[in-house]
Amino acid sequence: TEAAARSIDEMLQVHGGYGYIAEYPIEQLYRDERVQRIYEGTNEINRLLIPGLFMRRGISGNSLDSSPQPAATGTFAAEKKLLQEMKRIYLALADQTVQIFGAKATGEQEVLLALADAAIQIFALESSLLRTEKVASAGTGEKSEQYRAVLKVCTFTARQHFVNAAEKCAAYLGHTAQSGAIAEAAACTASDLLPAKRLLADATSQAERYIF
Template sequence: MEINSPVFIVEKGYDGLSLGEEEHKMGIKGSSTRQVFFMDCKVPVENVLGEIGKGHLIAFNILNIGRAKLAAAALGGSKQVATQSVEYANTREQFKLPIAKFGAIKHKLAEQAIRIYAIESAIYRVSNLIENKEQELMATGMSFEKALLGAAEEYAVECAILKVAGSEVLDFVVDEGVQIYGGYGYSADFPMDRAYRDSRINRIFEGTNEINRLLAVDMILKREMKGELDLMGPAMAVQKELMAIPDFSNGESKLFDDENKAIANMKKCILMVAGTAVQKYMMTLAKEQEILMRIADMAIDTYMAESILLRVQKLVGIRGEAGSALEIDMARVYLFDALDRLNVSGKNAINAMSEGDEQRMLQMGLKRFSKMTPVNTIEARRRIAKKLIEENKYCF
């Protein structure tokens, strides 16, 4: 028997199956979609999968893997759209020139590539971490299934970061794809129309990006509370450093010294803001979602920037500096912009949770730790776009 939509179905099922009763009693209104709830359902012993009462652990862990995979799928879509964008920009003429010749379009093509390269770097990094952990667990005699779940659980925070970053890179790339196609971007006769809609769901399923942001920070804080991670020690060290005189020593600097220092400083910003939030709100921090979101954004920007930098440093080790020039450009541009985004996120959080001298000190620390040697991002993007335009495809 179906109670009229749009409420949950309330139906006494077969074999003791009771559908949606609790939800109905609670007055939960759902969509008109039919939903099935299994309550007190008898399952034959031979059909039991895993351990009774521990099914949610498997479900949650599957979500972890699903999130990493979603990012990889988004990466594939992004590359396809980036290729379509450059192909179109090379052929579409306005003012007697292919639109790919215009700086405004070069900027878009380059930024598509930079963000794709960054998320790809993060995906490689997390996949490698999960694989190594899986091997490590299997070496202790654990079965493959258990090792995979254990490894995914260990890197659940990273999986949540990948999910959010991957879906947002795809949305960015597709949105710029629509713009590059101009009016045709809006037409169902051209590929961007479908890409625009297909892309959008990725920020919603596998846990919405809001939930994944909250989850990422929550998991880190829980690990700190369980003593698995020391956040407060380093956070206190950053507070002390703020009181000390900054180090202006100007020794000989090697390639990537500035960038590696910037990443270390980004982490200090996170520790400063998250440490202040924990001290200020203690047990009620979960209610301060806007602050948690800003901390998550800082963590995501830092993880992505660090991933692209790690990959490019490795690449330089293989191909040399000259052979990796465009990838170095990509890492620097990404990092430079990520620092600004981190600064804005940090400022918003600090202003919400402090005032007076404390606020001034925190803002000063944020400014100090989110600085970097200037990068000519416009020239760097032009060089990246030139390569894409010559190759007529996404080529990194």
């Protein structure tokens, strides 16, 4: 719903004042989207449950393994390396949370929300990577190019949001010195980002529908 909210808001901006006239589809979309976000308020609470597994493991005395993993190789190596680093940073922050708060970690909602936001970006990037690998393995073509473009955009966006959430979590834990290290560890070159976005925009405009 948050992604839909951003898209629909941009649609309204394009329509200008006409976006508030009932004869235009955007008027209903704009009203319905805001209601949907209210309905999904439950998910804002459920986000607190995402780090729960890691918290329980840490509280039970099982240290979370955040050691460096073997270097990623092959196709999409850069994206795989970034994903590995994001997971490593996440586990390190989750472990630090347990070390600082112990059994009370599950009550530190601000910290848990930051961890949850970071985990969501890991899930988004890994899902995009796996789907792109699957399509790419089937051969080249228009659909493969589109998926590669999605992965490029998703990698850039997921990294941005992840670093923001991870740095926020580190700050909450009192480890402000880690901020620079987090951004450096999760570095990833975003080449040809604009062509990738334009490719997706053109394909969507031509199809006049969601292309995936």
